Amino acid sequence: MRDEPRTMLMSRLPLIPLLLLAACSRSDDGETPEQAKRLVLPSQPAPLREPPKQPEGTVWTALGNGAAAFGVPGQAPLLTVACEKRGSLDAVLRFTRFTRADEGAKALFALEGNGHVARVKLDVVKAGDPGEWQGTVSAFDERIEAIRGSYAVAATLPGGGTLRWGGSGIPGAVLTDCRAGLTLPKAAASAEASESAEPADEG
Incomplete structure (x- = not known):
């Protein structure tokens, strides 16, 4: 008779895991796992934003006073270049690139063409999309010859x-x-305004 309680307890042990499973299969509000909402985690990180593409119909236009703009006529420019302290030993070219920009960002603006590669340090002066980047380079830096010549130029x-x-x-x-x-030749300005740029590639 003494072994009877132990026998009864042993016979009920297999029921304990089933009771625990039933308790765990319901949420606090009585929902089953099938009824409860599930949080789906992404299997891959969000893709990086693609660089903006160059629109069609972009050309250079002379602005006068030693400056020029690159973009689609009638629209906001994508790039401008302007001379400061013209004709002096301290003369510089100021490049302004209009594209998305984060506050406080800095980057090297690479100009490749005509057998030269120039890298101009640009700082964000206006954050946003489009934002505004600016930087200068000496007009007497031989590498800036990249923008002068008859061959194609890539500015990244x-x-x-x-x-x-x-x-x-x-x-x-x-x-x-x-x-x-x-003085910037007027003949060159009028001729360039009628030209179309080469087909644009993604940056």
């Missing part, structure tokens, strides 16, 4: 895309004007 800002043009004479004329104090 990390994260901001690549601009391409096919041997435009206008930015080179700005450089010449900045070094020598000459």
